[in-house]
Amino acid sequence: MSDNEKIVEISMHCRGGQTCITASQLLAEMAFEEGFKDIIAIPIIGAERRGAPIQAFTKVSKSRKIKTYDSVVNPDYIFMFDISLLYIPRIKNSIKEGVTLIVNSPDPIDTSDLPNNIKIFLVDATGICIKRDFMHSSGAILNIPMLGAFGKVTGYYNLKTMEKVIKKEFGEKRLEKNMSVAKDAYESVREM
């Protein structure tokens, strides 16, 4: 099934404070802004705290109504905000053949335990945030660069759409800084 007909399912892994809950919502908004027919952002809510593994999902479709609320178990794309999560057995085992990983890492990752038939894209989101001073009280605000990388990899939305949605959600105040990290990631994401 082509991307046009199916429901594309995205799973995001981060640690509390690394902002993947917001990322799942922003991704949905950007896709919708680009004319996707239906979207849903699903955060897994429990007892969140800084540093604990957090998961969020987004489902997007160009042509179909999305009727499900369940977790994504066979994602088309996985966002890995924190490389240390990749080696938690539960998360590692969820990586199946055919999936595309967007990984926050400056360097190639150890793939010895992962299936062969997967695509991996690397973006140094943390490095970009530090360089641009795009930080909050406990670390880098990773969602914008991760979404910049995803936009480039999939072509689902471009920087202009990102700017529109970020402006709508967060206003003018930090728009320039948001866009600088988005652009850095958009331009530097590379396939491993």
Add this chain to the structure above:
Amino acid sequence: MTEVQNDFIQKRESIIIKGNVAAAYAAKSARVQVISAYPITPQTTVVEKLSEFVDNGLMPGTQYIKMESEHSVFAAVVGASKAGTRTFTATSGQGIFYAHEMIHWAAGARLPIVVSIASRGPAPPWNIWADFTDVISQRDTGWMNCFCSEHQEIYDEILMSYKVCEDHDILLPKFVSYGGFILSHTSKPVILEDQDLVDKFLPPLPSEEGWPHIWMDPKRPMMFGNLIMPSSFYYEFRLKIHDANMRAKEKIKKVAKEFEKIFGRNYGNGLIQEYEMDNANVGVIIYGDLALQMEQAVEDLRGEGYKVGMVKLRHFRPFPTENLIEAAKKVKLLGVIDRATAFGSQTGGPVSCEVKAALHETKGTATVLPIINGLGGREVTLEQQKDQLLKLVKYNETGELPKDMIHGTLWDGLLEIE
């Protein structure tokens, strides 16, 4: 018109919001005049969003009252409604239980209050996830109660509910409920309707007119809720609450039709919504968020050639007995799926009990198989729902009951304990 009032008028657009935010926008669109608030997960963001609206001057004339508990929250809307205003609040789980006394009071006084409920499992153990036992436990208070399965439906249903509740022939309060976190905290596109159009469908209340039976006016003092002797009208008032509930069925249907005419969105006949029930052998009755996902399961299995269908139960009170009897005549076997409990009852599930009672003494209707799933937010996947349908198909074809039936009910999705 002032500048602030101009802002209040919205343009018709689809925005991506959480279910809770959809509830808040609905209260704003309905031009509610009094909101009382106390936070409780997973409802909190409903009243948070409303406080933002009021603080930003987007709801001119609306009073926002912070209370110290849910009991007081309901007392406040009861008081405000007695004064003839359109009132709104939201709560969940333990909050409903704490407010139970005032919940009876609102229905007894026949006040058209609308409250959104982000349902969660009753404690203990402490639980904040989807489970409709909280709102269904208010079954006998006289409140109407409906379930939403989608974000847009939350917005739409709140508008429809005010129209039904405030009708002078009805005058009852109503819960508009949806699964905690599953709808309250996920985001989907929602169309916020043009204020002019909403005003046409649900006109703002004329101020100081009050309800026909109860109002507050220092020039015409009256007593509320005083003691009346058993020989007086208490008994008759109770009958009237039941009678209003029963008559509300026709009103709900009428309002759903009118809503569709103006806004173009269909919610079945308002009480139930059938999906693929014609020429089905096996069907399910289901409510809340799982009803939307079940539509996908039915669609998928239809694609594989199985003759399955479903009925989405929109209203639990008033209970659409007549419609369910008709739907049950279309199939041989009917699974009734509860995400709630009625401990010690015939089936353990509140809706399956009611469906069994409704079909009793009606010849030629389906056999009922009660199913319980998803308690306390336990995830129910699309695959699991397809499997439920296949179990029903198998039972219908072979007469073989699913394994693991407990006291005559299929408790689906239990953990396997060694």
